[in-house]
Amino acid sequence: MVINTLNFEAPGKQQSFLRVPYSHNLGGWANVMIPITTVASGEGPTVLVMGGNHGDEYQGQIAAMKLARELTPEMVTGRIIIIPSLNFPAARAATRLSPLDGKNLNRSFPGEPEGSVTSQIAHYLTTVLFPMSDVVIDLHSGGRSMEFEPCAHMHLVDDKEQRQKMLAAMLAWNTDFAFLYADIAGTGLLPVEAENQGKLVVTTELGGGEAVPAHIHQIAESGLKNVLIHVGAIHGEEQTRESLGKPPTILTQALDAEDYILAPESGIFEVKFELGTKVQKGDCVGLIHHMERPDREPEQLIARSTGYLMTMRSPCLTQQGDCVIVVAQEVDINSL
Incomplete structure (x- = not known):
């Protein structure tokens, strides 16, 4: 069972660790120690801010x-x-999955109290931290596997009031694009568990790759603070795209499995457009080159709809079945 030494009800600032029991060959009574900070003062919402759901995503x-x-x-x-x-x-370890049990934390919810380390973390969030929170912020990027046009994103939850609150908080990140997405790779997502508990959930995809440019760090920091102001958790004046002299956020969605283009063969991936570019249905948006048969024409990857290229695979070397491109259609914010 996860051990917590903080008093979540106390005012002020506290910094400690969540301790997850874990035994290994050279440590029979060891713990995985996860740093945690709480800052509390007066009446207001409880906001849970998390980075590193996937270990190789460092922007958040x-x-x-x-x-x-x-x-x-x-x-x-x-x-x-x-x-x-x-x-x-x-x-x-700079890995997407936990090196301790090989599990993807973002596919491990609701978790088990006596399961593996990853499952115990998921269970603690599900049963302790989510119930006490009003707002859940889960900071992602593409990690080493994907590169995203920087965006805040969300699921289209069924509850209309919850959806509108999430939409407003997502837009408060002030990214050029916002992204409505679907789950095509299984169940057990952290955001879904929090959404099912009725929480206002804000998530991001802030670039990707191993190198993080300075402007991505700036988007992560300024957006996070602006969302905290928006939900009433910290003092300050909320900034909008208009107040920043920027055009409205472009709202996009990829809700169909066909929006997620998978590599039909293994090979070397080449993208044909820059991220954020609007492409047309039928455009060749990428190629898979055949290492063993350079005399063969590369496999063409065709956009199945008109929309914006939001995501691309980061490593060129690609295995059959890897997601290499996501094309998201523009949607009218008033339709939500």
């Missing part, structure tokens, strides 16, 4: 660490709980 982890250092009780109206590197073993 850095933004969350900075937030944990900078926040003081005087800045907060309510309670903010920050876990910068949620899947801590994976973050230390």
Whole structure:
């Protein structure tokens, strides 16, 4: 069972660890120690901020660490709980999956109290942290496998009031694009568990790859703070795209499995358009080159709809079945 030494009901700032029991060959009574910070003052919402759901996604982890250092009780109206590197073993190993049990934390919910380390973390969130939270912020990027046009994103939840609150919070990130997405790779997602508990859930895909440009860090930090202002968790004046002198966010969606283009063969992937480019149905948006048969014409990857190229595979070397491109259609915000 996960051990917590913080008093979540106490005002002020506390920094400690969530301790997950774990035995290994050289440690019979060891713990995985996950850093956690709480900052609380007065009446207001409880916001749970998490990075590192996937260990190789560092943009959110850095933004969350900075937030944990900078926040003081005087800045907060309510309670903010920050876990910068949620899947801590994976973050230390720079891997998507936990090296301790091979599990994907984002496919492990609701978890088990006496399961593997990953399952115990999921269970603690499901049974302790989500129930006490009003807002859940899950910071993602593409990690080493994917590159995204930087965006805040969300699911289209059935509850219309919950959906509208999530939509407004997503837009408060002030990214050029926002993205409505579907689950095509299984169940057990962290955001879905929080959504099912009725929480206002905000998620992101802030670029990807191993190198993180400075402007991505800026989007992560400024967007996170603006969303916290938007939901009433910290003091400050909320910024909008208009107040920043920017055009409205382009809202896109990829809700059909055909929007997610998978590699039909293994080979070397070549993308044909820059991220954020609008492509037409029938365009060749990428190629798979055949290493063993360079004399063969490459396999063409065809857009099945008109929309924006939101995502591309980051490593060129590609296996059959890998997602290599996502094309998302523009949608009218008023239709939601």
